[in-house]
Amino acid sequence: MITADFAILPVGTDGTELKKFVTAAVQVIKDSNLNYQLTGMGTQIEANSYEELYPVLAKAQEAVFEAGIGRVYSVIKIDDRRDLENRTLDAKVDTVNKLLE
Numbered sequence: 001m002i003t004a005d006f007a008i009l010p011v012g013t014d015g016t017e018l019k020k021f022v023t024a025a026v027q028v029i030k031d032s033n034l035n036y037q038l039t040g041m042g043t044q045i046e047a048n049s050y051e052e053l054y055p056v057l058a059k060a061q062e063a064v065f066e067a068g069i070g071r072v073y074s075v076i077k078i079d080d081r082r083d084l085e086n087r088t089l090d091a092k093v094d095t096v097n098k099l100l101e
Contacts, residue, residue: 001087002053003079007042008064011071024067025060032056037089042075044089053078 006029010021026043029036034056035046047053057076064072081087 001081001085002047002050003081003087003089003092004045004047004053004057005042005075005077006045006057006060007075008061009073009075010064010067010069011073012069021064021067021069024063028060028063029056032059035088046088 008022008025010018013021026036026038029043029045034052037044045053045056047056057074061072061074079087
């Protein structure tokens with residue numbers, strides 16, 4: 001299972017409000033049918049392969065351009081764990097929460 005943390009930062013907006021651009025990117029991720037979790041600082045995505053993940057990230061970035069921005073800065077962090085099965089986003093959080101009990 002590959003998990004990615006993805007943040008898109010439009011550069012050159014007229015103000016500080018970014019919801020229009022963030023929504024355009026997240027809509028692409030939602031439409032991909034990949035499991036994702038929207039957070040206040042980015043979006044976390046699960047995929048079975050890079051071939052499944054990368055096109056979605058590229059389309060999300062393109063959606064921000066299509067929303068009217070001339071420059072987009074993206075931050076992508078990827079965890080590709082192959083020594084354990086089903087290491088989903090929820091499983092990772094559950095593991096830490098169990099240790100906190």
